[in-house]
Amino acid sequence: MxxxxxxxxxxxxxxxxxxxxxxxxxxxxxxxxxxxxxxxxxxxxxxxxxxxxxxxxxxxxxxxxxxxxxxxxxxxxxxxxxxxxxxxxxxxxxxxxxxxxxxxxxxxASGAMFLEAAVLALDGGGLALVGGARAGKTTTLVAALRHLHGTLIANDEISLHLARSEQRTGAEPGVHGQLIARGYPRAIEVRRDALTYLGAAADRLAAAADPGSPPQALSLTPHRLAAALEAPLADAVALSALVLLARGTGRPRLQRLTGPDAAAVADHLTVADSYESWLQPHLPAQDPDPRGADRLLQAVPVWRLTQPLTDLQTSADLLAELAHHPEASR
Structure with missing residues (x-):
């Protein structure tokens, strides 16, 4: 054995x-x-x-x-x-x-938080695209990876770890910062009704998808999605910003959030594992700590990206600028 x-x-x-x-x-x-x-x-x-x-x-x-x-x-x-x-x-x-x-x-059990978010790394800084179902996380992630040649960390259900900026035990070389986002091996589903917004990337994803994908979505392993988009993979990144996704009309725009608007990120904190509940008596997973949002807001700035999915190129450009200047006001 x-x-x-x-x-x-x-x-x-x-x-x-x-x-x-x-x-x-x-x-x-x-x-x-x-x-x-x-x-x-x-x-x-x-x-x-x-x-x-x-x-x-x-x-x-x-x-x-x-x-x-x-x-x-x-x-x-x-x-x-x-x-x-x-x-x-x-x-x-x-x-x-x-x-x-x-x-x-x-x-x-060791203090990690869990968040509904997709994460990519751009020039060493991480951006978490935060939102619930159908918020556009995967679509925005795919567009950003394709246009900006970013690194795929996770498509959803990340864990967040507060860490000192100096050396972290178990960290990848060069990954430092206050708030570390970690991904996990998890199938990615790209909704078929979103493919029309992804241009040439849609054909690449369709060719790489599992032949047994459900009717409403393309199912891919993160390895296959990354290969289709010619994007590298990494396990974790230090976050530069949290980006709440919102649907809107007109040109995509970024807005810095503070106070209660920024605290809305807490709505997307989730449990470590909602699938294998039979493990609960033996390996408990607690409900999200209501103080978690305060810890996040102290660690990184929160922004809102309001966008129509018809202009993902502009959204990607805004994300690239944010990765370089996460504290700038708009």
């Missing part, structure tokens, strides 16, 4: 499997957000996922798409070995989902 030890910031988990090739695919799908290394020993107390044919523990109502069994006394989770198939990405998807839940819940 082969073992991988996985880390995401200060959180860790392990995976055991007989199929080394499956673990190699898993490690590739987790990078760069979760690092995976072969291990001969797992530290005591580490949550462990075992992939194999032997059942262990009680079955839980997992939303990973696989049958999951739990032995809480050993912090052990069991998944059956996937049936042989050509789609290795699909075979490891339930494991990635389970690891994401385990790691995010551990990070929440």
């Amino acid at each position: 082969t073992t991988l030890l996985l880390h995401c910031g200060h959180a860790r988990a392990a995976v055991h499997a007989d199929d080394g090739a499956l673990l190699a695919v898993l490690a590739a799908q987790c990078r760069p957000w979760i690092t995976a290394q072969p291990a001969t020993r797992v530290p005591p107390g580490t949550w462990t996922v075992r992939i194999g044919d032997a059942d262990a523990g009680a079955r839980v109502p997992s939303r990973t798409g696989a049958s999951v069994r739990l032995r809480p006394d050993h912090r052990l989770l069991h998944l059956p070995a996937p049936a042989p198939c050509d789609d290795t990405e699909a075979a490891v998807r339930p494991v990635v989902r389970l690891l994401r839940a385990l790691l995010r819940r551990q990070l929440a």
